[in-house]
Amino acid sequence: MNIRIKIVVLLISSIFGIGVVIYLFKQSEKITHYQNRFIRRFPPHVAQEISQTDLKFNSYYFAGHGNGNIYLGNITAPLQILALDIALKENHVYTIELKEKDLAFRAPQIRVFKNNFYVFEGHVPYVYKGSIDNWIASKRKNSGYYFAHFEPMDSVEMVTRYIMPKSGENLIGSLNLRDTTEVHYEQHLLEKQFDGVFDTDGSLHFNKELQRVVYVYRYRNEYIVAHKNLELDYRGNTIDTISIAHVKLVRLKNSTQKTFAEPPLVVNKTSAVDSNLLYVNSGLPGNYEDENLWKAASIVDVYDLTNGTYRSSFPIYNINGETMKSMLVVGQFLYALIGEKIVSYKLLEPINQDKKASEYSGMVDG
Amino acid sequence: MGLKLNTRFRHTIVNVICWIYALLFTYASMSKLLDFQNFRIQLGQSPLISSFADWVSIVIPAIEFIIVILLLATRFRSIGLIATYTLMVMFTTYIYIILNYSTFVPCSCGGILEKMTWKQHLTFNIVFVILAGVSIVLIPRKHVLTTK
Numbered sequence: 001m002n003i004r005i006k007i008v009v010l011l012i013s014s015i016f017g018i019g020v021v022i023y024l025f026k027q028s029e030k031i032t033h034y035q036n037r038f039i040r041r042f043p044p045h046v047a048q049e050i051s052q053t054d055l056k057f058n059s060y061y062f063a064g065h066g067n068g069n070i071y072l073g074n075i076t077a078p079l080q081i082l083a084l085d086i087a088l089k090e091n092h093v094y095t096i097e098l099k100e101k102d103l104a105f106r107a108p109q110i111r112v113f114k115n116n117f118y119v120f121e122g123h124v125p126y127v128y129k130g131s132i133d134n135w136i137a138s139k140r141k142n143s144g145y146y147f148a149h150f151e152p153m154d155s156v157e158m159v160t161r162y163i164m165p166k167s168g169e170n171l172i173g174s175l176n177l178r179d180t181t182e183v184h185y186e187q188h189l190l191e192k193q194f195d196g197v198f199d200t201d202g203s204l205h206f207n208k209e210l211q212r213v214v215y216v217y218r219y220r221n222e223y224i225v226a227h228k229n230l231e232l233d234y235r236g237n238t239i240d241t242i243s244i245a246h247v248k249l250v251r252l253k254n255s256t257q258k259t260f261a262e263p264p265l266v267v268n269k270t271s272a273v274d275s276n277l278l279y280v281n282s283g284l285p286g287n288y289e290d291e292n293l294w295k296a297a298s299i300v301d302v303y304d305l306t307n308g309t310y311r312s313s314f315p316i317y318n319i320n321g322e323t324m325k326s327m328l329v330v331g332q333f334l335y336a337l338i339g340e341k342i343v344s345y346k347l348l349e350p351i352n353q354d355k356k357a358s359e360y361s362g363m364v365d366g
Numbered sequence: 367m368g369l370k371l372n373t374r375f376r377h378t379i380v381n382v383i384c385w386i387y388a389l390l391f392t393y394a395s396m397s398k399l400l401d402f403q404n405f406r407i408q409l410g411q412s413p414l415i416s417s418f419a420d421w422v423s424i425v426i427p428a429i430e431f432i433i434v435i436l437l438l439a440t441r442f443r444s445i446g447l448i449a450t451y452t453l454m455v456m457f458t459t460y461i462y463i464i465l466n467y468s469t470f471v472p473c474s475c476g477g478i479l480e481k482m483t484w485k486q487h488l489t490f491n492i493v494f495v496i497l498a499g500v501s502i503v504l505i506p507r508k509h510v511l512t513t514k
Contacts, residue, residue: 006503011449017455024415024422025463031417040415043470193397288410288419 029079032311033353036239038286040301040313043353047300047314047334047345058340062328064112067132070328071117071333072342073110081110081117086333088344095117098128099138100302122147127158140177145185147175149204151213153228159213160343161204169196172204172215174230175335186230191216198264199245207273210305216271216280217243219264223271223278225305236308239301240284241310242267274329277351278303281324298324300334302351311351316345376504380447383501384437387450390494391437392404395430398423413468414460444505451498458491 005246063073063321075350078095096110098266108121112132119128119137125146127325129136148170149161162185169192173185178242195200202217212233216223221240225233235241246265249258266283280301285294293299297315304311316324320340324356329335334345349360398405400438409419427457433453436446464471482490 003503009448010451011500014451014455017452018459021414021459021463024418025467028415028417037417039410039419041413041416042411044415044472122390206494288407288416290407350470354467356467357470358466 018125036310038074038239038241040286040289040299041311041353042238042314043312043350046348046350046351047316049317050333050346051088051344052341053084053091055082055196055337055340055342058270058337060324060337060342061109062335062337063110063117064111065328065330066114070330071110071112072337075107078105078108078110079119081112084342086330086344088335088342094135097136099136100128103139103142103203104323106346109150111152111343113149114155116149116155118152118158122150122163123161127175127177133325135175138221141175144183145173147173150175151204151206153206153211153213157228159204159206159230161215163247163266167196172213172224172226172230183322184230186232187223189230189232191225192221193245194247195249195258196257198247198249202268203271205271207305209275209277214271214273214278214305216268216278218266218268219247221267223268223280223303225308234277234308236303236305238268238282239286239310240267240282242284243266244330270324270326272327272329272334274307274331276304276306277329278305279328279334280329280330281316298328304352312351314347314351316343319343328364374505376506380501380505383497384447386497387494388434388437390448391434391450393432394507395427396426396427397445398430410462411472413470413472414463431435446503447498447502447505451495451502454491454495456500458488461488461491 031037032039032323040348057074058287059075060072060082065071068086069083070086074080075083081094081096083092083094092312098119103126104124106121106123108119111118115132115139117130117132120126124142124144125144127140128137128140129140145164145165146160147160147195147240148163153159156177158177160173160175162171162173163353164171170190171185173183176182185293190200199219200217201219202215206212207214211228211229213226214223221238221242221245223236223238225236226231242265248261250261269281269283271278271280280303281298282301290299293315297317300314301313301317316336319338319341324336324338327334332347334347336343406419406423410416415422418512431450433446434455436442436449460483465488
């Protein structure tokens with residue numbers, strides 16, 4: 001080989017080498033966000049724990065947020081509301097007063113939305129509404145179909161998950177507190193796979209910023225995004241591969257009730273929405289993941305609701321062996337209920353994974 | 367006489383570089399295979415090629431291993447050096463993209479290289495790319511033709 005040929009060989013090798021790596025990089029990025037094959041991305045330090053508060057009880061649930069507070073309801077003290085400031089430093093306990101006390105009371109729940117709060121019980125079914133200024137509520141509805149989920153979309157329009165009489169199947173519907181006679185529901189939002197009860201189970205959210213209803217299936221890798229009028233926007237997929245619910249049921253002897261024949265495969269345990277993002281606590285480890293991380297933490301996957309893409313994942317660590325029960329995201333803070341504790345995590349911009357590392361402010365890593 | 371010395375000198379340099387590379391790649395491929403599970407997790411977490419971690423994790427140590435054989439078998443040394451050069455260019459591009467274009471900077475590679483920052487790693491790689499390039503330029507013509 002003379003020197004000229006050698007230089008040409010070097011040049012060709014360089015172009016080939018650089019080209020291959022750039023091509024792989026572009027393809028890998030596209031696959032990760034748009035056709036993920038169940039390979040999570042954990043950008044380092046994107047969710048950092050900032051504070052922890054002991055609530056003394058493990059019976060709290062998230063009722064909502066607003067005015068710089070987050071609100072917790074308590075299953076064992078159904079008319080109490082605990083308001084915590086966003087730093088989890090100060091708290092106030094309010095007791096809700098119901099004007100009409102004539103209704104059967106089983107396990108009512110509370111939702112706080114902007115300046116109003118709602119007390120509802122799907123199995124009776126009734127809804128009370130009041131203002132958070134005085135925490136006094138009056139009855140707005142006490143008839144109609146049973147429902148199991150309830151989220152305010154504005155001050156009068158609520159989104160619910162109805163339970164159809166007889167079949168027991170789930171349907172997403174809306175409920176208007178001004179006109180309580182009309183029941184509106186959408187037959188085809190939830191897609192039945194075998195019984196329409198267990199297979200369509202999931203969690204219901206309303207995203208204020210995008211004005212969308214979001215429903216995340218519990219037993220399959222799908223979420224539904226719909227307009228306020230319940231018209232389907234699109235169906236998105238979570239990154240795991242379980243498209244058909246793995247639930248086996250048996251009928252109980254001498255009863256019409258059914259129960260699980262084996263533990264069902266929970267795909268999406270709990271979820272939250274805020275601004276353009278959907279946060280899903282997944283039950284399934286992906287490829288090439290560290291088992292120890294799954295033993296020590298709950299993994300939250302982040303999706304962009306504006307384009308249905310997967311963005312990234314981060315862990316929420318267990319406390320004294322207890323895993324995260326539910327979560328709430330408010331701006332850049334994520335709150336998680338873990339055992340008797342509430343913790344807050346600060347979410348940093350790279351959870352979006354949409355820019356070069358150097359363009360994220362304050363993120364320099366070695 | 368001068369030409370002969372020169373050839374011998376070139377020969378020695380090429381030899382040394384080949385041996386260094388053989389050592390480096392032996393070490394690199396062995397450390398990957400010995401801790402294969404971990405290596406795959408790291409690739410899966412790489413912002414660059416996570417979607418291809420499956421086959422890349424096997425192909426890379428395999429190529430490294432083949433290159434070692436090519437470099438040690440004098441007959442195939444020039445092919446080995448070209449492969450070495452190309453692979454090092456690829457590694458260097460990889461690090462360059464991680465530093466400048468990826469959406470996050472992951473924690474670094476395994477083995478001794480773990481102690482290095484990504485910038486040091488980049489410099490280290492560039493030096494090795496140059497070494498490979500130099501040896502390709504220097505490899506005596508005779509050497510290529512020799513059949514042993």
